[in-house]
Amino acid sequence: MGFIMDGLDAEDYDRGYRDRDLLRRIASYFRPRLGAMFLVAAMIVLSSLSQAAMPLVASWGVDAIEDGTIAAVGWQLIAALLFAGVLGWLFNFVRQAYSAKVTGDVVLRLREDAFDAVLERDLSFYDETPSGRIVSRVTSDTDDFATVSTLTMDLISQVLMVGFVTVMLFLRSIELALVTMLIVPIVVGLALLFRRMARAGTRRAQRSLSRVNANLQETMGGIAVAKNFRQERQVYDEFQPINRQSYQVTLRQGYVFSAIFPVLFLVAGVATVALVQLGGTAVLTGGLSAGDWYLFLQGVSLFWFPLTSIAAFWSQFQQGLSASERVFALIDATPRVVQTAAEPAGELAGRIEFRDVTFGYDPAHAVLRNFNLVIEAGETVALVGHTGAGKSTLSKLITRFYEFQEGRLLIDDRDIRTLDLAGYRRQIGAVPQVPFLFSGTVADNIRYPRPEASEEEVLAAAAAVGGGDWLDALPHGLRTDVGEDGRALSMGQRQLVALARLLIQNPAIVVLDEATASVDPLTEAQIQEGLDVVLAGRTSIVIAHRLSTIEHVDRIIVLDHGQIVEEGDHMTLLARGGRYCQVYNTYFRHQSPNYRVGTGFVPVGGDPMPLQP
Numbered sequence: 001m002g003f004i005m006d007g008l009d010a011e012d013y014d015r016g017y018r019d020r021d022l023l024r025r026i027a028s029y030f031r032p033r034l035g036a037m038f039l040v041a042a043m044i045v046l047s048s049l050s051q052a053a054m055p056l057v058a059s060w061g062v063d064a065i066e067d068g069t070i071a072a073v074g075w076q077l078i079a080a081l082l083f084a085g086v087l088g089w090l091f092n093f094v095r096q097a098y099s100a101k102v103t104g105d106v107v108l109r110l111r112e113d114a115f116d117a118v119l120e121r122d123l124s125f126y127d128e129t130p131s132g133r134i135v136s137r138v139t140s141d142t143d144d145f146a147t148v149s150t151l152t153m154d155l156i157s158q159v160l161m162v163g164f165v166t167v168m169l170f171l172r173s174i175e176l177a178l179v180t181m182l183i184v185p186i187v188v189g190l191a192l193l194f195r196r197m198a199r200a201g202t203r204r205a206q207r208s209l210s211r212v213n214a215n216l217q218e219t220m221g222g223i224a225v226a227k228n229f230r231q232e233r234q235v236y237d238e239f240q241p242i243n244r245q246s247y248q249v250t251l252r253q254g255y256v257f258s259a260i261f262p263v264l265f266l267v268a269g270v271a272t273v274a275l276v277q278l279g280g281t282a283v284l285t286g287g288l289s290a291g292d293w294y295l296f297l298q299g300v301s302l303f304w305f306p307l308t309s310i311a312a313f314w315s316q317f318q319q320g321l322s323a324s325e326r327v328f329a330l331i332d333a334t335p336r337v338v339q340t341a342a343e344p345a346g347e348l349a350g351r352i353e354f355r356d357v358t359f360g361y362d363p364a365h366a367v368l369r370n371f372n373l374v375i376e377a378g379e380t381v382a383l384v385g386h387t388g389a390g391k392s393t394l395s396k397l398i399t400r401f402y403e404f405q406e407g408r409l410l411i412d413d414r415d416i417r418t419l420d421l422a423g424y425r426r427q428i429g430a431v432p433q434v435p436f437l438f439s440g441t442v443a444d445n446i447r448y449p450r451p452e453a454s455e456e457e458v459l460a461a462a463a464a465v466g467g468g469d470w471l472d473a474l475p476h477g478l479r480t481d482v483g484e485d486g487r488a489l490s491m492g493q494r495q496l497v498a499l500a501r502l503l504i505q506n507p508a509i510v511v512l513d514e515a516t517a518s519v520d521p522l523t524e525a526q527i528q529e530g531l532d533v534v535l536a537g538r539t540s541i542v543i544a545h546r547l548s549t550i551e552h553v554d555r556i557i558v559l560d561h562g563q564i565v566e567e568g569d570h571m572t573l574l575a576r577g578g579r580y581c582q583v584y585n586t587y588f589r590h591q592s593p594n595y596r597v598g599t600g601f602v603p604v605g606g607d608p609m610p611l612q613p
């Protein structure tokens with residue numbers, strides 16, 4: 001049991017909705033299609049009526065055989081049967097076509113809403129939720145939701161049919177109809193009992209499927225690393241239990257589902273035997289005509305099928321409900337980043353001030369505690385420090401991807417929480433270590449922040465970065481396809497594209513996580529020139545990994561465990577022999593063009609000493 005349920009817990013943002021709220025919410029998706037739904041409803045009534053008419057006509061035939069008038073009315077009865085059949089088919093066709101349209105429209109909207117919610121979620125949401133699980137909510141859960149609406153239409157049609165048949169049965173024989181009715185509470189009771197088991201089972205099945213998706217997604221994302229380290233077997237071994245779990249959970253769900261039909265058919269079978277016996281006796285004693293008896297038996301079979309499927313419907317309905325619950329939970333997940341106002345950001349000068357900021361990804365473990373830092377407008381600041389020191393964390397707070405717990409973050413002396421987030425973010429240019437490129441051409445990617453930018457603007461931006469020479473190395477210049485994730489370009493080229501993209505965006509603040517991957521000296525020089533152009537006149541926070549960067553910035557900030565332990569410019573800090581020198585010796589020393597193995601160390605902790613070559 002442990003294995004089967006492992007990892008199938010709810011996500012943090014999952015919530016349980018009351019059935020009533022859930023149904024109300026679902027109804028709101030159907031409301032805009034009310035006209036089409038009325039048409040579907042009319043078709044349901046008409047097709048149910050025409051189906052119910054068939055045994056009625058047949059029973060007249062049996063009566064006509066009994067009283068010898070069949071020769072006179074035979075053709076009329078055949079024509080009536082044909083007519084009812086053709087009408088039934090037609091009504092059913094229109095009903096199916098329109099209900100497919102309504103369902104399609106509803107799923108379309110729901111998926112759009114879910115996708116919109118996915119785009120709205122904070123970055124912290126993506127850190128906590130594997131993307132495969134989100135994909136599963138937007139795709140398979142919305143599909144399951146679609147089955148609810150199809151089933152609901154089927155249910156309505158079947159309820160109507162049961163209604164018509166019940167009336168017919170009561171008109172023919174009240175006693176036999178009452179015997180038939182006795183079975184209803186048993187079937188309904190069984191269905192309700194089944195409901196609970198089904199809901200829990202389907203919820204687990206959906207969660208296990210989303211685990212499979214999440215694992216697949218991660219595998220695809222890291223396939224290069226896995227292959228590099230020859231870890232295919234381990235990746236497979238990780239996938240196998242997750243896939244098996246999904247198999248087990250689905251199998252259990254299948255058992256639960258398949259248990260209901262035999263039970264219901266057993267109950268129905270026993271009741272039918274009773275009716276054959278009672279009805280037959282009534283015909284023999286003259287209490288019932290043969291036609292009525294025939295109608296009764298036909299009617300009973302018409303009656304049973306919908307009733308059993310109404311009961312089974314519950315289980316599938318639960319599946320749809322729990323799917324919709326998962327989709328709505330995704331849509332309703334509360335954002336962590338909360339703005340207290342939406343004042344227009346205006347043209348930012350770019351002054352940034354952290355005032356007593358405390359932040360932890362998990363609030364119980366602060367990464368920054370009472371952190372203070374002022375970065376003046378137009379200043380270029382390099383953040384350095386050992387891994388885990390908090391450099392990226394600072395940039396994530398400036399880009400407002402995460403909510404800090406205490407203190408204030410001021411942008412141009414205005415509280416960041418009061419700014420219109422979209423307007424603010426438009427003026428922030430963030431470049432990750434490995435710049436993400438979307439599939440399309442180099443030009444498409446440079447134009448990404450401002451799709452209306454002209455060819456000339458794009459060309460000018462590309463030319464401004466590193467003198468534009470890098471374009472010559474691309475097979476089709478700006479029209480070169482970058483491939484999925486930009487894989488058709490080298491790392492250096494991707495960085496150059498990202499810099500040109502920044503120029504098109506023209507942000508007031510640049511937050512740049514420098515690439516650690518080394519590139520050839522020519523590209524390195526082009527990137528350096530590009531950086532000079534891109535950072536000029538803007539407030540820039542660079543998580544620095546390159547010697548040429550730290551040598552040129554206005555101020556270097558050395559971070560350690562979320563604290564500023566030293567700050568100043570490169571030469572001053574080197575001469576000071578403090579924490580910066582430790583960082584320098586570890587990360588930057590060997591990047592000097594004069595570097596030889598074992599040389600270039602700067603003294604730490606002692607008296608300032610002249611630099612070694």
Ligand SMILES: Nc1ncnc2c1ncn2[C@@H]1O[C@H](COP(=O)(O)OP(=O)(O)OP(=O)(O)O)[C@@H](O)[C@H]1O
Nearest residue numbers: 127361362367385386387388389390391392393394
């Ligand atoms: N998404 C996250 N969830 C939880 N903890 C995190 C998350 N990101 C970073 N941390 C933790 O916060 C601390 C600071 O991390 P941060 O990424 O800011 O370091 P860094 O200085 O940028 O390191 P690096 O140079 O390795 O990128 C680390 O202890 C890290 O484990």
